[in-house]
Every structure is written in structure tokens, then in C-alpha cells.
Amino acid sequence: MKIWLTRHGQTNYNKQKLMQGLTDEPLNETGILQAKQAREKIGDIHFDAIYASSLDRAITTASIIGNIEKEKVIVDDRIIEVNFGKYELHHYYLLGLRFSLFWAFPEFFKEPESVESICSMVKRSSSFLKELESKNYENVLIVCHGGIIRALCGYLEDKENGIKWRPKPHNCEIRVYESINGKHKTIKYIK
Numbered sequence: 001m002k003i004w005l006t007r008h009g010q011t012n013y014n015k016q017k018l019m020q021g022l023t024d025e026p027l028n029e030t031g032i033l034q035a036k037q038a039r040e041k042i043g044d045i046h047f048d049a050i051y052a053s054s055l056d057r058a059i060t061t062a063s064i065i066g067n068i069e070k071e072k073v074i075v076d077d078r079i080i081e082v083n084f085g086k087y088e089l090h091h092y093y094l095l096g097l098r099f100s101l102f103w104a105f106p107e108f109f110k111e112p113e114s115v116e117s118i119c120s121m122v123k124r125s126s127s128f129l130k131e132l133e134s135k136n137y138e139n140v141l142i143v144c145h146g147g148i149i150r151a152l153c154g155y156l157e158d159k160e161n162g163i164k165w166r167p168k169p170h171n172c173e174i175r176v177y178e179s180i181n182g183k184h185k186t187i188k189y190i191k
Contacts, residue, residue, distance in 0.1 A: 001133065002187065003156065003177045004047070004141045005178065007149050008171045009034040009063040014171065021084035021147070025111035026056050030040040034172040035064035041043060041190050044161025048137040053080040053144055055068075055152040060171065062143035073143075082147035106165060118151070126149035133179050156184045 009031025011021040026036070050066035051074045052058040058079075063070040084090075087099050101109040106118050125148060132140065134149070144152065146169050154163035156177040169175075174190040 001135075001137050001179045002139045003046075004042070004063065004139065004174055005149060005152055005156070005177065006038065006061070006141070006143055006144050006174045007171055008055075008057040008143055009064075010171045011057050012181055013089065018089050019084045019092065019095065021081045021086050021088050021145075022055070024055050024057075025088060027060050031057065031061070031171065032064065036174040038174060038190070039065050039067060045139060047139050047141045048071045049074060050126075050141045051076055051079065051134070051143070053077065053148075055080060055145070058143045060144065062141060065143065065172070065174075066141050076128060078124040078140065079144040079148055079152070081145035083113075083116040085116075087112070087115060107161060108164065116160075116167070118163060121148055121151040122154065124148075126162070127153050129153075129155050129179075135181065157186060158184055164172075 006008055009027045011020060011025040011031055012028045013023065013025045016029065040137055047066050050062050050068060052062035054075045054077050058075050059075065062073045087095055098112045102111050111117050129152065149169045150163050150165050153175060157164050170191065176187040178185045
């Protein structure tokens, strides 16, 4: 199975550099264009299944890249964005030292109160991927978010701590993995 993993296209909150977790903000014009360009880059690939979180920005991106109607996207809340708690919709550079250290180096700093833990992110993303790997797909597209994608990549790259935090995922950058009998391999990045 090839797993095509991507972050949704840009929203106005992304453009304004606001922490956008569970807020259901739609794609802006740039985000729609990014999704269309990603589709062009992958050519006429057919996906056996297309998954997204329940947030509109992910569903719309999945519909465009997957070349299907929005209603046909399979929604799964295990790949929804991180719950940023009281930091939701705060500017990236005005989050305070505690959150900034956690978000830059979660390997060393615990999440602040009200923010979802790395342990929770790893648990829900690995649950999702283990279930996905039990299916008989050749190519599957997963559209999610900039935080949770780091746990999904951690699983697919067999990271001991369960996360691959860096490099930061860009909007509509596609990471392609292969999963065969629980063994994982990075195939390519499409930027």
C-alpha cells in the first residue's frame, strides 16, 4: 500500500499566522490553488480511498487532490488537528515561552495546560494507521493538519518517540510512504 499524506491548503488564519487547531476555517483562494497544483503534480493517480479530518479545510483539500466530490471523502476524527486549548487563534509569535518551547521541542518540553499531549496525538494517529493498514488498498490519500501529520509521519517512519517533528509540513506538500506487512518506507516528498 502507498500512503499519500498531506497537509490541507492555506486558510486565512494560516496566512495571519494564527494557531488554528479545531477552528473550522475554510481554505482561502491560495489554499484552493495549492490543492489544485498538488493534484497536477501527482498526475492521474487513482486513490482507492481518500481520508480527511472532519474540518472543512481538510475535506476540501482531499476532494481537490483526490479528484472526487466532498461527500465521498471518508472522514475520521483521529486525524483532526491538535487541540491547542487556550492558545487557539493566538498569533504564532505571541504564544509565550512555555508553549513556544513545547511546540519547537516537544521531545524536551511538556505541553502546557489545555493543550493536547504528544502521547494523545501518537495514540490516535497510530490507531488510525493500524486500522488503515489492515485494508486492501493500493493507493490511499490522507489529508490532515500541520500538527497531527507529525505523529502520522512518526508512525510511518518508525520513530521511537512516535513523532517526526521537523521539517515543518507545508500546505499541500505530499509525503508518500509505502506500508507492506507493517514495514514502512519513505518513497518521496512532492513539494
